[in-house]
Amino acid sequence: xxxxxxxxxxxxxxxxxxxxxxxxxxxxxxxxxxxxxxxxxxxxxxxxxxxxxxxxxxxxxxxxxxxxxxxxxxxxxxxxxxxxxxxxxxxxxxxxxxxxxxxxxxxxxxxxxxxxxxxxxxxxxxxxxxxxxxxxxxxxxxxxxxxxxxxxxxxxxxxxxxxxxxxxxxxxxxxxxxxxxxxxxxxxxxxxxxxxxxxxxxxxxxxxxxxxxxxxxxxxxxxxxxxxxxxxxxxxxxxxxxxxxxxxxxxxxxxxxxxxxxxxxxxxxxxxxxxxxxxxxxxxxxxxxxxxxxxxxxxxxxxxxxxxxxxxxxxxxxxx
Amino acid sequence: xxxxxxxxxxxxxxxxxxxxxxxxxxxxxxxxxxxxxxxxxxxxxxxxxxxxxxxxxxxxxxxxxxxxxxxxxxxxxxxxxxxxxxxxxxxxxxxxxxxxxxxxxxxxxxxxxxxxxxxxxxxxxxxxxxxxxxxxxxxxxxxxxxxxxxxxxxxxxxxxxxxxxxxxxxxxxxxxxxxxxxxxxxxxxxxxxxxxxxxxxxxxxxxxxxxxxxxxxxxxxxxxxxxxxxxxxxxxxxxxxxxxxxxxxxxxxxxxxxxxxxxxxxxxxxxxxxxxxxxx
Numbered sequence: 001x002x003x004x005x006x007x008x009x010x011x012x013x014x015x016x017x018x019x020x021x022x023x024x025x026x027x028x029x030x031x032x033x034x035x036x037x038x039x040x041x042x043x044x045x046x047x048x049x050x051x052x053x054x055x056x057x058x059x060x061x062x063x064x065x066x067x068x069x070x071x072x073x074x075x076x077x078x079x080x081x082x083x084x085x086x087x088x089x090x091x092x093x094x095x096x097x098x099x100x101x102x103x104x105x106x107x108x109x110x111x112x113x114x115x116x117x118x119x120x121x122x123x124x125x126x127x128x129x130x131x132x133x134x135x136x137x138x139x140x141x142x143x144x145x146x147x148x149x150x151x152x153x154x155x156x157x158x159x160x161x162x163x164x165x166x167x168x169x170x171x172x173x174x175x176x177x178x179x180x181x182x183x184x185x186x187x188x189x190x191x192x193x194x195x196x197x198x199x200x201x202x203x204x205x206x207x208x209x210x211x212x213x214x215x216x217x218x219x220x221x222x223x224x225x226x227x228x229x230x231x232x233x234x235x236x237x238x239x240x241x242x243x244x245x246x247x248x249x250x251x252x253x254x255x256x257x258x259x260x261x262x263x264x265x266x267x268x269x270x271x272x273x274x275x276x277x278x279x280x281x282x283x284x285x286x287x288x289x290x291x292x293x294x295x296x297x298x299x300x301x302x303x304x305x306x307x308x309x310x311x312x313x314x315x316x317x318x319x320x
Numbered sequence: 321x322x323x324x325x326x327x328x329x330x331x332x333x334x335x336x337x338x339x340x341x342x343x344x345x346x347x348x349x350x351x352x353x354x355x356x357x358x359x360x361x362x363x364x365x366x367x368x369x370x371x372x373x374x375x376x377x378x379x380x381x382x383x384x385x386x387x388x389x390x391x392x393x394x395x396x397x398x399x400x401x402x403x404x405x406x407x408x409x410x411x412x413x414x415x416x417x418x419x420x421x422x423x424x425x426x427x428x429x430x431x432x433x434x435x436x437x438x439x440x441x442x443x444x445x446x447x448x449x450x451x452x453x454x455x456x457x458x459x460x461x462x463x464x465x466x467x468x469x470x471x472x473x474x475x476x477x478x479x480x481x482x483x484x485x486x487x488x489x490x491x492x493x494x495x496x497x498x499x500x501x502x503x504x505x506x507x508x509x510x511x512x513x514x515x516x517x518x519x520x521x522x523x524x525x526x527x528x529x530x531x532x533x534x535x536x537x538x539x540x541x542x543x544x545x546x547x548x549x550x551x552x553x554x555x556x557x558x559x560x561x562x563x564x565x566x567x568x569x570x571x572x573x574x575x576x577x578x579x580x581x582x583x584x585x586x587x588x589x590x591x592x593x594x595x596x597x598x599x600x
Contacts, residue, residue, distance in 0.1 A: 040461045045488060046484075046487065046488070050480070050481040051481060051484035051488050053450070054447055054453070055450050055451070055453045055485075056454065057450075058450065058453060058454015058456075058457070059454040059458050061432075061455070062458035063458075082447065089432075090440070
């Protein structure tokens with residue numbers, strides 16, 4: 001996904017002279033071809049995220065579209081005020097490429113995990129937050145970032161992630177995509193969590209439970225109308241994200257449900273990272289398993305909500 | 321610690337234009353009865369020389385591409401900037417009377433997109449120089465002749481981001497970038513020497529790749545002279561360290577930290593300010 005993203009920056013920059021790239025001392029040889037062919041628009045800065053974001057804002061105020069590439073957690077935590085003021089307040093066309101969103105850097109420990117990036121960026125007016133599910137979607141997404149007004153955060157996964165979206169799936173910023181339909185629960189995912197949901201659907205089908213999967217590659221602005229439409233007729237909703245439960249996709253959906261005036265019997269659960277710093281190393285996959293952000297976790301959550309539903313309505317005939 | 325050969329003294333006389341600008345600032349202050357008075361008075365000659373003699377701009381076309389860019393990174397000095405921008409015709413002088421009001425465009429810190437002539441929203445310290453580097457890099461890429469001037473404060477120079485930016489400007493050898501330090505040696509709590517000593521300041525900037533000059537920041541002729549020869553050295557960004565007096569121009573404000581930021585300015589204080597700035 002990282003390679004697809006950076007390849008696209010190069011392709012887009014070849015076609016559009018407004019595009020600049022700024023790196024922050026990351027990845028030897030990154031965008032070598034970009035640097036060789038368009039050296040005036042390739043800038044490699046040091047480990048100085050505050051300055052990088054300010055510079056990017058200055059370039060964007062002059063009419064440039066600036067792609068900034070570094071590690072997600074440093075790009076969001078370290079220079080948060082620059083994101084708020086230089087990018088969002090000025091509504092500049094800067095695109096943040098956050099490497100290693102979520103638990104990707106598990107072996108490197110909690111200093112390198114971007115587990116609250118979505119939550120903190122959601123709180124900023126004008127910020128757009130994108131978390132694609134795979135490299136294919138990344139290729140479809142990148143062209144949409146060129147003309148979009150205002151700052152955009154692009155959350156990268158690990159790389160080599162399985163391709164789970166069909167090649168003909170469209171992409172528009174601000175839209176959600178139903179990946180399958182079923183009446184027992186809606187599973188709402190962002191980023192690579194989609195893969196886990198698709199896998200869970202197979203197990204659940206075998207058990208006689210059919211789920212709708214809504215893939216949310218744009219966490220902000222959230223496609224609230226479509227979400228409400230899909231959630232309204234279904235008795236249970238489960239959100240799945242590789243992110244803290246404090247303030248991410250699950251919180252956004254919870255806010256929607258709380259204000260929607262749905263049947264009070266609607267069941268809701270969030271899967272994500274609890275309110276802790278990671279205590280173990282290992283791998284992205286092992287930490288996802290630790291926190292239940294996987295197919296088994298989704299199956300268990302849907303099953304549990306369905307059982308609760310059955311108890312509550314005492315018998316068949318639950319409205320669908 | 322090296323001692324700078326240049327200093328600006330308290331109590332020295334100002335010419336009629338410098339007094340008139342300060343009177344205008346008092347007028348803006350009167351509208352809201354609040355503002356960073358000492359910080360604005362410290363800046364008057366720097367802004368006056370920039371807008372009278374140095375910057376190329378067209379108030380009728382504030383976004384003219386060929387203009388020199390000027391960022392007041394120490395945004396709390398905005399009373400002085402507003403007085404000058406209004407005088408130059410960037411916006412209607414009637415806006416000054418609506419300072420900090422809900423129906424006005426002029427707030428306690430300057431905002432991009434709201435105030436014509438303001439190139440970047442500032443107020444939180446340590447942002448303007450990096451934005452200015454972006455402007456300067458773009459000008460270089462386009463082969464454009466315009467220059468970028470960024471005015472920072474001494475208290476602001478406590479921010480690490482200022483030095484990240486300095487390192488970057490030095491590396492890029494941005495000789496179309498000029499930093500002006502309003503060095504009045506007082507920050508909000510106490511003197512810079514007590515709070516976070518910046519000395520040796522010129523040597524610091526030079527070590528980061530800048531060509532440095534020092535000037536009495538209230539000496540109009542000296543400011544003109546130094547700013548007429550930027551870049552100070554080809555291939556390097558310039559820094560002009562302007563030795564100033566916080567609150568310059570009014571005896572009871574000069575060096576008085578009570579006037580760094582004032583709210584609830586009284587009628588007596590306004591009268592006192594105006595009479596001290598009498599154009600006789």
